[in-house]
């Protein structure tokens with residue numbers, strides 16, 4: 001079978017939980033190219049996690065409801081493959097690292113998901129080594145996952161997904177339970193993976209990091225895509241984000257306020273990511 005043109009292709013997707021009166025998702029359309037990272041942002045409770053579960057097949061395979069439209073991952077219709085089959089293609093990293101850990105040692109933890117996929121024993125060892133190296137946990141093989149910090153646990157959860165070699169990695173607020181150090185650790189690891197050409201979907205409220213990390217962004221509200229575009233296109237539309245009760249990275253918020261206060265129409269003179277870095281470098285510690 002020829003490789004599908006898109007890593008993820010979603011068309012006409014609507015979903016309603018059995019006990020709710022309205023659709024959580026209503027006619028969602030987007031696609032993600034191989035090697036691209038898509039960020040999904042939006043106010044609380046607008047269906048971001050529901051959308052993520054439609055991509056890995058948990059909906060409608062495990063979580064029931066009324067679903068319309070189609071979701072393809074690497075050309076595979078998630079309606080048709082079962083969840084076990086989909087887990088070969090879509091890896092999932094959740095909010096709370098501790099809840100994802102079930103094994104006695106770190107190497108067993110990484111081996112666990114591969115075991116479920118039926119990866120042969122002799123192939124597991126190099127994959128474990130490689131995955132732990134990618135998240136900066138080489139040498140930790142025999143330790144207990146519970147002895148790790150929150151940031152390290154989340155990196156371990158990422159390694160467990162990487163070892164399964166999925167087409168797409170979905171991360172649902174992977175840093176929301178972590179302290180600033182843990183958040184930095186995880187985003188540093190993700191940055192490396194992006195450089196390796198991973199395809200990903202990340203849901204996060206951290207707009208600074210989403211802006212720097214993602215190639216494309218969807219803004220979800222009222223079950224629909226309200227905005228879509230590059231981080232630069234999204235985060236320079238500050239007024240629209242405010243209407244949606246969201247905020248932009250500090251640098252574009254500053255610019256917006258300055259323009260309002262002084263009746264100007266100044267624009268960023270550099271790329272958004274560079275502007276974020278410049279602003280961050282302007283802060284010093286005593």
Ligand SMILES: Nc1ncnc2c1ncn2[C@@H]1O[C@H](COP(=O)(O)OP(=O)(O)OP(=O)(O)O)[C@@H](O)[C@H]1O
Nearest residue numbers: 017019020024042043044045046047048049050051
């Ligand atoms: N299993 C379920 N059954 C019924 N309703 C649900 C279920 N799961 C979620 N919902 C409802 O669907 C809506 C969307 O929830 P979802 O978790 O997808 O939003 P979200 O944007 O990810 O929120 P958050 O930012 O808080 O994580 C909410 O109103 C939620 O209460």
